[in-house]
Amino acid sequence: MRTQVAIIGAGPSGLLLGQLLYKAGIDNIIIERQSAEYVLARIRAGVLEQVTTDLLDECGVSKRLHQQGLVHDGIELLFKGARHRIDMRTLTGGKTVTVYGQTEVTHDLMDARKAEGLTTIYDAGDSVTLHDFEGTRPKVRYVKDGQAQEIECDFIAGCDGYHGVSRASVPAGALRTYEKVYPFGWLGILADVPPVSHELIYANTERGFALCSMRSATRSRFYVQVPSNEKAEDWSDEAFWNELRARLDPQAREHLVTGPSLEKSIAPLRSFVAEPMRFGRLLLAGDAAHIVPPTGAKGLNLAASDVKYLSSALIEHYRDISSAGIDHYSERCLRRVWKAERFSWWFTSLMHKFPETGDFGQRLQEAELDYLVGSKAASTVLAENYVGLPL
């Protein structure tokens, strides 16, 4: 088989890239380890920046997003038992975010790809290998239904997430990595219950962080901070609801409607960046190159901005016969990536309980939050970063 761009991974990065390239007349094939159903069953992000919704508009896959997505003008910060609103729209001169699940984004992109008759190879398992990307004729090999297959291409886009094969294929020594692992995770629950409030509540409490989020007017997503060694199966629904309730303010507690969980899982928290993001004709995008803790809701949005830069670079290569975009790809992405890394680390540090800092750390967080909600300058910094920095 031959294609112009072989894309590894059918998560949001890979599907979005495939769609943008297709729209520009660039041929591409996606190779995915799992089945489509498996990819769709992963419950992840919920908050989309304008940059991401614009890109989905550009792809022509935003009809459902505009019908069903919830536009949010602000968020609420809960600390010392009281809630304070950050009015993002006012502080940023009109910017907002849209609450629309990653599952739905992936669904919409998969449907569009199917409708266009574009090739996606699912269930490739762990057989995918990358070859010759330091030369001019890269190849991707995989095994499907017991048959060895090879795709010859011009470029390989590594969109296969943190545990993927793309970054792992780069020769040792060509890559520098930066990492911070937090001593806790998020236990998340999805339930068909109405949201506690019409906006997201981020809570700092002496028992640890909590987040009340949503997917629609009838489906909610909640998280509580738990130690890293905790297991989701050891948490009954009742234990989860009790812990969440204990971390809310009296009014939110009153509004909390509980019900059976549709999904329950623990996500570890990590900050990670691999530099550079390009090796010859292999270009990494999204979680394959960087991870942020979910507190700032930046992971999917960073994946989208990488893909924007990557699709522009590839379009420039084919249309204008210019390598400038490809040559500057890594540098352009990393400037935005590091700003989102900084914001996500800061917001995580401000909102979570760190076992080693004790009561002193708790008081410092409360003082900073008090300053934050009382200072227009400080609130604006939070709002600007939360709605997303410009491309």
Ligand code: RFL
């Ligand atoms: P993905 O989604 O991990 O997709 C990678 C795909 O590659 C496949 N793959 C392979 N395919 C072929 N061969 C191999 N060897 C392969 N290895 C892996 C995988 O099966 C998969 O299908 O990466 P991508 O596309 O870069 O997208 C990144 C986002 O998924 C991620 O950043 C966000 O989910 C992060 N995130 C959030 N981001 C936001 O912008 N806003 C949020 O509100 C938000 N909340 C979250 C989050 C992530 C969370 N978890 C579970 C980590 C909340 C949580 C709890």
Ligand code: PHB
């Ligand atoms: C979510 O709804 O899953 C969500 C929302 C905001 C975050 C992280 C996750 O910061």
